[in-house]
Amino acid sequence: xxxxxxxxxxxxxxxxxxxxxxxxxxxxxxxxxxxxxxxxxxxxxxxxxxxxxxxxxxxxxxxxxxxxxxxxxxxxxxxxxxxxxxxxxxxxxxxxxxxxxxxxxxxxxxxxxxxxxxxxxxxxxxxxxxxxxxxxxxxxxxxxxxxxxxxxxxxxxxxxxxxxxxxxxxxxxxxxxxxxxxxxxxxxxxxxxxxxxxxxxxxxxxxxxxxxxxxxxxxxxxxxxxxxxxxxxxxxxxxxxxxxxxxxxxxxxxxxxxxxxxxxxxxxxxxxxxxxxxxxxxxxxxxxxxxxxxxxxxxxxxxxxxxxxxxxxxxxxxxxxxxxxxxxxxxxxxxxxxx
Amino acid sequence: xxxxxxxxxxxxxxxxxxxxxxxxxxxxxxxxxxxxxxxxxxxxxxxxxxxxxxxxxxxxxxxxxxxxxxxxxxxxxxxxxxxxxxxxxxxxxxxxxxxxxxxxxxxxxxxxxxxxxxxxxxxxxxxxxxxxxxxxxxxxxxxxxxxxxxxxxxxxxxxxxxxxxxxxxxxxxxxxxxxxxxxxxxxxxxxxxxxxxxxxxxxxxxxxxxxxxxxxxxxxxxxxxxxxxxxxxxxxxxxxxxxxxxxxxxxxxxxxxxxxxxxxxxxxxxxxxxxxxxxxxxxxxxxxxxxxxxxxxxxxxxxxxxxxxxxxxxxxxxxxxxxxxxxxxxxxxxxxxxx
Numbered sequence: 001x002x003x004x005x006x007x008x009x010x011x012x013x014x015x016x017x018x019x020x021x022x023x024x025x026x027x028x029x030x031x032x033x034x035x036x037x038x039x040x041x042x043x044x045x046x047x048x049x050x051x052x053x054x055x056x057x058x059x060x061x062x063x064x065x066x067x068x069x070x071x072x073x074x075x076x077x078x079x080x081x082x083x084x085x086x087x088x089x090x091x092x093x094x095x096x097x098x099x100x101x102x103x104x105x106x107x108x109x110x111x112x113x114x115x116x117x118x119x120x121x122x123x124x125x126x127x128x129x130x131x132x133x134x135x136x137x138x139x140x141x142x143x144x145x146x147x148x149x150x151x152x153x154x155x156x157x158x159x160x161x162x163x164x165x166x167x168x169x170x171x172x173x174x175x176x177x178x179x180x181x182x183x184x185x186x187x188x189x190x191x192x193x194x195x196x197x198x199x200x201x202x203x204x205x206x207x208x209x210x211x212x213x214x215x216x217x218x219x220x221x222x223x224x225x226x227x228x229x230x231x232x233x234x235x236x237x238x239x240x241x242x243x244x245x246x247x248x249x250x251x252x253x254x255x256x257x258x259x260x261x262x263x264x265x266x267x268x269x270x271x272x273x274x275x276x277x278x279x280x281x282x283x284x285x286x287x288x289x290x291x292x293x294x295x296x297x298x299x300x301x302x303x304x305x306x307x308x309x310x311x312x313x314x315x316x317x318x319x320x321x322x323x324x325x326x327x328x329x330x331x332x333x334x335x336x337x338x339x
Numbered sequence: 340x341x342x343x344x345x346x347x348x349x350x351x352x353x354x355x356x357x358x359x360x361x362x363x364x365x366x367x368x369x370x371x372x373x374x375x376x377x378x379x380x381x382x383x384x385x386x387x388x389x390x391x392x393x394x395x396x397x398x399x400x401x402x403x404x405x406x407x408x409x410x411x412x413x414x415x416x417x418x419x420x421x422x423x424x425x426x427x428x429x430x431x432x433x434x435x436x437x438x439x440x441x442x443x444x445x446x447x448x449x450x451x452x453x454x455x456x457x458x459x460x461x462x463x464x465x466x467x468x469x470x471x472x473x474x475x476x477x478x479x480x481x482x483x484x485x486x487x488x489x490x491x492x493x494x495x496x497x498x499x500x501x502x503x504x505x506x507x508x509x510x511x512x513x514x515x516x517x518x519x520x521x522x523x524x525x526x527x528x529x530x531x532x533x534x535x536x537x538x539x540x541x542x543x544x545x546x547x548x549x550x551x552x553x554x555x556x557x558x559x560x561x562x563x564x565x566x567x568x569x570x571x572x573x574x575x576x577x578x579x580x581x582x583x584x585x586x587x588x589x590x591x592x593x594x595x596x597x598x599x600x601x602x603x604x605x606x607x608x609x610x611x612x613x614x615x616x617x618x619x620x621x622x623x624x625x626x627x628x629x630x631x632x633x634x635x636x637x638x639x640x641x642x643x644x645x646x647x648x649x650x651x652x653x654x655x656x657x658x659x660x661x662x663x664x665x666x667x668x669x670x671x672x673x674x675x676x677x678x
Binding site for chain 2: 257
């Protein structure tokens with residue numbers, strides 16, 4: 001076996017208060033361990049940066065345990081197998097899986113999914129075909145259930161999840177309305193993604209602008225942000241509306257959460273507000289890849305990527321996504337596609 | 340045909356601001372009209388007083404149109420047919436239906452359901468076997484879905500809806516915990532209805548008391564009141580909890596609604612919060628009567644009634660139920676059971 005390289009890993013140094021900063025993390029170097037039976041070593045090509053990662057930095061109780069001080073930060077990545085202790089994987093195979101903020105990772109083989117190098121761009125397995133795309137699919141399939149003629153509103157509409165959620169609304173025959181930050185994102189949401197309208201959440205009167213582009217009210221809300229957008233959307237919900245509670249990124253850096261909407265309307269309007277975590281239904285990942293890969297190939301499902309160069313910039317990238325500084329699926333290029 | 344008597348009707352005089360008062364209504368007298376084809380005239384025996392009626396007094400948009408000024412106040416009642424223009428009904432038949440706050444009503448025959456005089460007490464068709472019981476059944480069947488070993492919390496637990504909701508939780512094998520106002524109601528909820536515990540919502544530290552009797556958290560919340568009880572319960576919800584949003588009576592007299600809970604927890608805990616109105620699934624009424632009548636007969640389903648004498652006292656009864664002054668299903672005795 002070839003000698004394995006030294007690897008770099010981004011480790012949590014202290015729990016951030018408010019906005020995460022680069023100095024909340026540190027870069028460690030060590031020797032990449034050799035794989036034991038059933039294990040695989042990969043070099044990372046693409047690392048995914050996603051808003052949920054803020055939750056892993058907090059000791060607050062959540063659906064997943066937090067990253068401990070001194071531990072490698074968690075995250076999904078695409079990588080190339082460079083050493084394998086499992087017959088199912090060979091050097092040169094490309095895989096996607098949860099493997100942390102590292103240049104090289106040692107993983108259990110059964111936690112990795114092999115992907116076809118000749119198919120969709122490798123980065124899409126972290127975005128439109130990966131966890132974010134599956135999140136949109138699962139939320140719409142199980143909770144949102146948009147129907148022809150309905151109005152679907154999606155917040156963070158230019159992002160990795162929102163862009164897919166809205167396009168799924170369109171495919172179902174619904175009117176899709178996005179909410180995004182700033183004119184460039186709004187233009188992209190309408191012009192490239194094909195939403196019927198997009199409202200800038202920085203508008204002086206968000207509710208009035210939203211009402212103007214949702215003349216028949218709102219039947220499905222795919223919630224990624226919370227806060228003022230949530231308040232504006234909730235006032236426009238129709239009877240029997242469904243709210244897919246996927247995230248509330250506007251408050252992920254807060255230590256104390258602001259009050260929310262009075263829920264009286266939920267009774268009279270028979271609204272369904274339901275939370276979801278994509279990992280609850282692991283079968284949705286393969287289901288979505290099979291469904292959406294042809295749509296990515298024929299460009300009927302659009303997406304945009306925002307690429308940051310170098311593992312050392314991952315902490316700042318995470319801070320940026322929490323403030324909406326990214327434009328499209330945020331990725332860190334950790335290594336070259338071809339070694 | 341015998342001459343029909345003069346009737347009395349409670350009519351809305353002005354929209355109440357805050358707590359409804361007797362002077363928001365007035366009593367009118369007129370001649371009871373004769374039934375045309377497909378119509379039936381009944382004399383009212385029991386009139387049901389329910390919290391939802393507050394919504395009908397407000398011009399605020401709701402799922403049902405408001406009662407107009409000068410119109411007879413709406414409500415369900417049990418009555419005896421005294422004149423019929425429909426072959427399906429004969430004088431002496433007892434019926435239940437939505438017929439307003441009147442001593443005598445003219446109704447469409449197809450809006451009335453005939454009930455068996457020799458079966459359950461007539462008043463139960465307005466309570467445990469009627470709209471409130473069906474509300475509890477429908478909410479638990481479609482949204483709450485309690486399972487053996489889970490913990491169900493019910494607010495307004497001694498009331499017409501809550502008392503049934505909690506007993507349905509027990510029948511499903513769940514732990515049932517009530518929230519009610521004052522020691523007498525709490526005692527009744529535990530001792531007569533058979534809940535495992537009941538907490539007084541007037542407690543200094545409601546959340547701590549609730550946590551103490553829900554050591555495994557809360558899986559189903561049947562919401563009738565909103566406000567501080569809602570806030571306390573929401574903090575104790577387990578992953579995948581279901582919240583049946585049936586009512587928020589604590590705010591029905593308010594002109595401005597207070598803020599609600601921050602909904603961040605809904606995502607991570609995958610909570611489902613869903614509103615319901617019993618009339619959305621009319622088939623549930625007959626389903627529930629068939630299911631629950633034997634349980635009422637064998638006393639395995641308990642209930643309590645709070646009876647007010649005389650139609651003229653209906654407005655004050657409504658004001659009382661909104662403040663929790665009733666103890667059990669609130670009814671107005673408008674006429675004798677046997678004429």
